[in-house]
Amino acid sequence: MIPARSVALFLLAALFEIGGCWLVWQGVREHRGLGWIGAGVVALGVYGFVATLQPDSHFGRILAAYGGVFVAGSLVWGVVADRFRPDRFDVIGAVVCLIGVGVIMYAPRGR
Template sequence: MTSARIIILFVLAAVAEIGGAWLIWQGVRENRGWILAALGVVALGGYGFLAALQPDANFGRVLAAYGGIFVAGSLAWGIIVDGFTPTVWDYVGSAVCLLGAAIIMIAPAVSAPVSD
């Protein structure tokens, strides 16, 4: 269940962070009102709480791995919500980031940390 929990929390965190940033963008840059910006701030706060629920106790590891999820999620959001057309390099870069996230989150379970 831990792997499923990690994935679900990362997906929910991505929706909260990317959605929150998008709401602020819409409110401020697209002049759609400060209410959207305020909702974005709330969503970004939700992202912080979701990230804190990850089972791994290492803040740096969780946020580093989440970075890969954020890159892929941002491109997906752009495609779905904004009609963005990615290049092949966007897809390749996103795949590399997701591979990096997987390595960060899975490798500690199978190997000891590097020490001096």
């Protein structure tokens, strides 16, 4: 099933991109060192590869839709990794973004 594969790839991409950014952040802003930064750079490279595995072949569509996944995923990452407490506007914004993902990626199109 293509939508299930697509969603799984979006989640995997989010793990690597958000995780990679977080590792670089920790290395630089929290002074954890070059090892953290290097691991982040590697994770970001893996993210770039994972994004190419999407079944849809339109780069702009994939990256536009992934933006919504990134927004929601970043908030979840913050809750889990940094004990961030999103407010109702964060949650509403993330839901709006995920609705956008659904419209961009999975709306029926006449092809």
